[in-house]
Amino acid sequence: MAIVFLLICLAAFAGVFAYFVTQALEQTRVRLEERSQAAAQVVAVNAGWLAQVAQQTLLRVDALLGPAMGGDPAVLRAAVEGLPEDVDVYIIDADANTLFSTVPGAEAVSVADREYFTALRDGERLYMSGMIVSRLSGENIFVFSRRVQRQGQFAGAVMVSFSNALIEDFWPSLNLEPGSAVSLFRRDGQLMARYPAADGPVDLSGHPLITNYLPAAEAGTYFSDGSPVDGVARIVSYRAVPGTDILALASIATNQSWQALRGAIVAVILIAAPIVLGLIAGGAWIIRLLRRDARRRAELEAANETNVLLFREIHHRVKNNLQSVQSLVRMQDMPIGARIDLQSRLSAMAAMHEHIYRNDRYEDIDAHDLIPVVVNEVVHAYGANVELSYDIDRVAIDRDHATPLSLLLSELVTNALKYAFSDGRKGRISLILRDSGGGRCHLVVADNGIGIGPIPDAPVSMGLRLIRGVVSQMGGTYRFVTAEGTRFEADLALTSTGHAPKP
Template sequence: MRAATVAVAILSICVAAFACVFAYFVFQAIGQTRTRLEERSQAAAQVVATNAGWVAQVANQTLRRVDAALGPTLSNDSEVLQAAVEGLPGNIDVYIIDADAHTLFSTVPGSAAVNVADREYFTALRDGASSYTSGLLVSRLTSEPIFVFSRRVNRQGDFAGAIMVSFSASLLQSFLSSLDLEDGSTVSLVRRDGALMARAPAVGEPVDLSQHPLITQHLPAAEAGTYFSDVSPVDGISRVVSYRAVPGTEILALASIATNETWNSLRAAIISVLIIAAPILLGLVGGCIWILRLLRRDARRRAELEAANETNVLLFREIHHRVKNNLQSVQSLVRMQDIPAGAKADLQSRLSAMAAMHQHIYQHDRYEDIDAHDLVQVVVDEVIHAYGVDVRVVYDLDHVPVDRDHATPLSLLLSELVTNALKYAFNDGRRGIITVTLRDKGGGRAQLTVSDNGPGMGEPADTSASMGLRLVRGVVSQMGGTYRFRSEEGTHFEADLALAVAGHPTRQ
C-alpha cells in the first residue's frame, strides 16, 4: 500500500505539474496577447492623433486665411474668397455668415437657404467664444455626418459674424483603411468634454461620452493611455482602446481594436494544445492507474505470501518443537532403561545436543542459515548440563552461517567431542576447562577446534572400533571435512569442515 500511495502521489504531482506548466503558458500567452493588442492600438492611436493634428491645422489655417480675406468690412467678393479656399481637399467645406446668421459665402451650393442661427458652432461664438469645435453633426445640406471648426469674426471690437470649416466624418474611414486593423476595429475623434466628433465606421447620430470612463477616469489620469473596454457604448463590441490628446486642440484621437477575433484565436490555440496534450495526459493517468492496479495486486499477493510464509514458519516451529519434545521423551525413556550408566550418559548427551539444536532453531526462527556462534554454545552447554559436570567452557567463535543440512552433524560432532572430554579428561579431579574455537574460512567452510586441559589421550588409530570415534569419522565425512587429534597439554581435536553445501569441494 505504501507503493500505491507513492504511485498516487507521483500521478498527482505529474498532473499538478502539467496543470501548472499549462497554466503558466496560458497566462504568458494571455499577457503577450494583451501586450500586443495594447501596442498595436497605441501605434494606431498615434497615427490617428497625427492626422487629427493635421485636420486641426488645416482648419485653423483656413479660418485665419479666410478671416484675413474678408477685410475690415466683411467683403463678400466671391473671387477673393474663392482664392482664399483654393486647394482645400474635397471633403472640406467653408461657410461664412454674418452676425445675423446670413450666409455670405459657401463652398457648398444652396447653403444660403439654410439657417444656422441655432447651431452651437454659431451661438457659442455669438455669445463670446473666440473659436469652437463641434461634435458630430448631420449636415442640413447633404444629410451627411460632419464636424465643424468655427472662428469668431470681430470688427471694431464687435461680433461681426463667423467662419466655419466643415469636415466630412467619412474622412476617418481613410484613416482606418490605412491602419489595416482587425474587423470590428474603429478610429474616432472625441471632444474633451465627451462629445463624439467623428467615427469610422460611421454612426448616424451624435453620441455623448461625458459619463464614460474615458472622460471620467482615464483622461484625468493621463493625456494618453490604453484600456480594455468590455462593451462599447456605441455597438457593444469588446475592444482595446488607446487614446491620445492632440496638443493645442480639444480633440482626443482614439484607436479601438476589436479583441474578439484575437481572443478567439488564442482560445482555439489553447484548445488545440489541449487536444494534443490530452492523449498524453490521459495516457499518463491511464498508465499510473494501471501501475496502481498492478501495485495493489502485487500488495495482495505479497500479503498472501507473507501469510503463507508466516504459516510455514509456524509449521516449522511446531515441527522443531515437537522433535525437541520427542527427543526429550526418548531421553526420559533412556533414563528408565536398565542399561550401563556410561552408555546411558552417552545417549543422554547426544539426545540433549539434538534437542538443544531443535529448540534453538524454533526459538530464533532460523530455518535456513543458523549462526554457528549461537548454536555451538547452546549445544555444548546442554551437553555439559546433561552430564552434570562442573567445567568451565571458553568460547572463541566467529559468526559463521550453518545451513540446515549441516546443523545436525555439527551438533552430533560437538556432543561427541564434549562428551569424550567430560568422560576421560578430568577423572583425576582437576578443574576442567574446555575450549571451543570456530574460525570462518569463507566459502562455506570453517576450522573447528575442541580442546581440554586433561592429561591427553594421544592420537587414536584410524581403525579404532570405538563407537564415539566411528561417529566422529562419519560426521566429519558427512561434512566433507578432515580432522586430527593431538595431545599437547591436553587433548586437541582440529577439523576442517563444511558448514554449508557450497563448502563441499565436489559440489562447488
C-alpha cells in the same frame, strides 16, 4: 505514494499549461496594445493636421473679409481652393445669414440654432463641434468656427466643416482587424467623427475614458468589454492631440485574436490528451481505493455521531434528573436555609450539564462560557438581587474537573448570598479566572459584604468542608482574605495535566 505521484504529475501539467496560456495571453495583449497605440498615433497626427487646416483657413478667411465683412467672393474662393474635397467653408453674419459658402444652396439653410454659431455669438472666440448631421447633405460632419469681430462688436462667424468621410481616407493604411474602429472625440466626451460611422451623436462624458483615464494620462490604453457605440469588445488606445481639445482613438477588435489563441490552446490540449488520460486511468484506480476508505470513514463518523447523541442524551437526562431532585427537595419539610443551599448546588450541576449538551462540548469546556452559566443559575435559584461581574480567560476545563469547579463556585456564591449582605447593603460579586498555563488557573471570588471573619484550621461547617474537599480534588490550594468584604483565592488544576508535578 501513488496519490503523491498523481498530484505531482497533475500539478506539473497544470503548471506548464497555465504558464503557456498566461504567456500567450500576455503576448496577445501586448501585441494588440502596441498595434492600437501605433494606430492611435496615426489618427492623432491626422487629427492634428485637420485642426491646423481649420485654424489656418479660419484666420486666412477672417483676414480677407476686411473691415466691413464684404470680401470679394472670387478672392475668397481662391483662398479656399486648395482645401480637400470633404472640407467646406462658410461665412455667417451676426444675424446668422450666409454670406459665403463653398456648398451651393447654403443660403437657404439657417444655422441660427447651431451651437457652433450661438457659442460664438455668446462670446466664445473659437468653437469645435461634436458630430452633427448636415442640413444640406445629410452627412455626419464636425465644424470648427471662429468669432468675427469688427469695432469690438460681434459681426459674424467663419466656419470650416469636415465630413466624417475624411477619417475613411486614412483607414486602409492602418490595416486593422475586422470590427476595429478609429474615432475623434472632444475632451468633454462628444463624438466628432468615427469610422465605421456611428448612427448618431455619442456622448462619453460619463465614460471611464473621460472620467478616469484621461485625467490620469494624456495617452493610454485600456480594455473595453463593449463599445458604447456598437457593443463590440476592443482594445482601445487614446491620445490627446497637442494644442487642441481633440482625442484620437484607435480601437482594435479582440475577437479574432482571441479565437486564434483559443485554437492554439486546443491544439496543445489535443497533444497533451494522452498524458491526461493516463493520469486519469491511474487516478481512477486510486479513487476507487479512496472511496473504500471514505466508506469506512463515514461509518466511523456515523458511529461518532451516535456517541455524541448518546452523550447529549445522557447529559440531558442527568440535568432533568437533577431538576426532578430539586422539585423533591422543595417538597421536603426541612429548614429553608438547608433547602436553598441544596437547591443552589443542584442548580449549578444542572446548569453545567445543560451547558455541555447544548454546546456539544464533551472533552474540553471553555471556562469563559461555563462559569457565567453556573453562577447565574445559582443566583437565580437563590432569588438574590446582586451585581455580578466576570473577568474570565478562555481556558479549557476537562470533563473530570467541570463538576468540582461547578460545585466550588456554587458553594462560594451561595455563602456570599447567605452571609455577605445580611446588613442589607447592595451586593456585588466579582469572579476572576486567570490561565496559569499547564492546565492550571488562578481563581478569585470576591464580594463587598461584611466579611467572613476568622477561618478555623479545621472547618466544621458543611460548606467549608465541601470547599476544602473540592479544592483538594482539583489539586489546588486556597485562602480566604477579609478586606472590604470576603475574597477567596485559589490555584487549581482544570485538566489532568495540571496535576503533574512541576519539574
